[in-house]
Amino acid sequence: MKKFLIPLALFFGLVGFLAVGLNRDPHEIPSPLIGKLAPEFALYTLAKDEQKFSPKDMQGKVWMLNVWATWCVACREEHPVLVAFAKDNQVPIVGLSYKEVQPQDEPAGKKFSSEAKLQLARERSAIWLARHGNPYVLSALDLDGRVGIDYGVYGVPETYLIDKSGVIRYKRVGVVTPELLSQTILPLIQKLNAS
C-alpha cells in the first residue's frame, strides 16, 4: 500500500509544478526597476513646440507612464480602458510614444531625417488620438527607442506607476484591464497619494 502511494504522491507533486508553471505568463518578467528612480530623459512631445518633457516635471505627483504606439495592436484593446480611467482624474497619465515611426515605414533605400520622423510621429499620433480618445496629459516621443531601453521596455503596451519622489512603484507589461485598475493599480495610487 505504501509503495503504491509514493509514486502517486510524486506524480501529483509534478502535476502541481506543471500546473503552476504552465499558467504563468513567461512574458511577465519581474522588473528590476521597481523601487528605483525612474530614469531621466528629455523628449519632445506631441504638442508642436520645442518644449521637452522630463520626468522631473512630475516631481511631487503620483503619475502613470503608459508606453504606446499607433501601430501597437494590443494598445487598441487597452486604450478605451485608459480613456475611461483618465475621466476619473485619479492620476495624470503621461504617454510615451515608443518608436512611432518604424523602419518599414521608410521608403526602400531611404532614411527619414529626425525632423521628418518627428513630424510624421506627431501627425499620426494626433490622428489616432483624435479617433480613439486621448487619455494623456501629454505624450513624449521616444522616436529611436533609447528611453524605452532605459525603462526596460520589451513589449508595448507597458505601464509604470511612479511616486511623488520619482520612484517606480509598479510595472505592468501588457494590456491594463479594468480589473487590474480597480484591484491593484487604484489601491496603490491611493496609498502613494496618502504617503
Place this chain on the structure above:
Amino acid sequence: MKSIWKFPLHVLAHVILLLAFCMAPVALMAKEAAPMAEDPVVEKRMVHISEELRCLVCQNESLASSRAELATDLREEVRSLIRQGKSDTQIKEYLVTRYGDFVLYRPEVKALTWILWFGPFLLLLAGVVGMALYLRQRQAEQVQAEDQNLSEEERRRVAQLLKEGDAS
C-alpha cells in the same frame, strides 16, 4: 649594373599611375561596404556578448541571433557601449539593471539562484542515495529468501555439485 628593362623611367611612372587609377574604384568600393561590419573587433565582441543574452521578445533566442526589432536596437546599444570602452561585465550589468537577471542565459550564482545552480546536483545525490539504499535492501532480502528456500538436503547437494565442478 645595367637594367634589363628597356623602359625609360617616366614611362614606368605613367604605368604605375595608371594602375593606381584602376585600383581606385576597388578602394572606394571597399569603403562603401564597410558599414556592414564597421569594426570587426567590435562586431566580434558584440556577438560574443549577445550570445550570452536572451532576446526578451522571442525568449528562446539569443540576442545575437534574434531578428526582433528590439534585439537589433539592443545590439546597437551593445556596440556603442563597446566603443565607449565598457567591459563585458559592465555591458551585461547595463542590461541586467534594465531587464533583470532574466536576460542572462547564465544567471549569476547568488543566494537567490542557488537552487537553480545546485538543485539538480542535490536531486542527483538524493537519487543516488535512494538507489543505493534500495539495492542494498533488495539484495539482503534476496539472500535471505534464497537461504530459506533450500532444505538441509539440498544445501548438501549444492556443496557437492560445486566441489565436483571444481574437480573436473
